[in-house]
Amino acid sequence: MGTEVIEGRRTAAAEGEVVVFLIGMRINKLRRMRSWLPVFRAMPRMLRELAQDKESGLLGYRLMLGGPRLFTVVQYWETKEKLLAYAMDADKEHRPAWTAYNRSARNAGGVVGIWHETYVVPAGRYENIYVNMPEFGLGAAHGTQPVARRGDRAADRLKVA
Template identity: 30%
Template sequence: MAQYVPLKKPVHQRPVSSHVSAGTKKEWGVPVALVGMIRDQLTVSSWLALGGCLQCLLFLVGGRIAFVPPFFLLFYRVVDAALMTKGWKANPAVEDVIYNKFAIHYPDAEGKYGGKTANKDIVVFHIGARNFHPMGMFAPGFKGIGDFFDGMVKDAEKRSEEYGLMGVTSYNVVGESSTSSETMTVMFFENLEGLHKFAHDPLHREAWNWWNKNLDKLKHISIWHEVFRCPAGNWEGIYVNSHPRGLAATTVPLTLEKDNEALGVKAGEKVHCYPIVDARRGPLKTSAGRLSATGSDAKEHEKYSDDPYENYGRLNAV
């Protein structure tokens, strides 16, 4: 039976999702989620025009000293980027990046990573929204729907085991419009029962009732969701030099009956295990191999040139 090497150690406290952490992580004292939302409200030309107007006002008030701040800020940004490029300063963008080719495989009840690939039933829930109003984030109802959704996600994470919620990852869908990007959140559940319990929770029902009551006033807001039930053996994920995202950002709770020295977990200790495992060799090396339902022997790549990942990355958990 194939055994896989986990690349991320279990944690005692369930990690919060990127959706929630974006509201607590700050840049210049402002939550990064809010920074991203504000940046998305105007086109590049509008931001340049706004900056030009502010610069004119500063010049009228302070004279030539008004030219100092933009040049100083630009100089700081260039030097900062140069220091990170040379490796003389840590790059915050690569925090938590796993420099390896890794795939998804969930541990069994003993905390062992082995057996058939794609070894768990998964329910994937996509939910998204977009605002078409010319006033952007100040449109009627936009704050209300955002507050409801944030509240539901935070509540679901607190009650993750009750719902069978494994993880949440949020994205902005860019490319269709220069402003007011569509947002999409992907939630992973262990089964449909957990998803339906989440959907019919009182907090979710309150949001439904609010939407239905104000439907005629919210024609400028689009909402949608999709559900995919993925039986074991019929899903896969592969990542290279990536942060934990999507399935890689999920965890499963385990309370082991016996000590597991490989994971550093003692009997009776409750931990949350990541499904991140080395994918440079074995069944996880190819897409067909990661889909155990195909019955592949994972030798599809042997007809190609040397594998660049064979000696790439690390083979230990952090």
């Protein structure tokens, strides 16, 4: 994501279906660092791997902190198929990390929680606006364009009457 402010009203230049993947962890017992630190360290490895592989399907991501114990990554993907392929690939970082988490979580007493949500949003069913912002979110993943190309109002961009 760039830091240069783009003046004016813009919207994401995404076309067609949009895939948004939210994934995160919550540290339930701060003092049990040995149990949650491996989970915490796994995500940066996965993101580096995905960013280096232009064919992976990851278009962009943003790290978000939800307090001292909750960490979230918002990811934008080309297709749900590429997201699922990465998740299942035994030769990539995700599958071994998931296996290790499951093995250690069984006996860890709820020290760390993980979660994810996947949204496959059909064309015309997402809307966004960025005013005097650097490229951000879906706009950073797909690029941006002037709002007028999609419609001046949110209802126009959502193709809602």
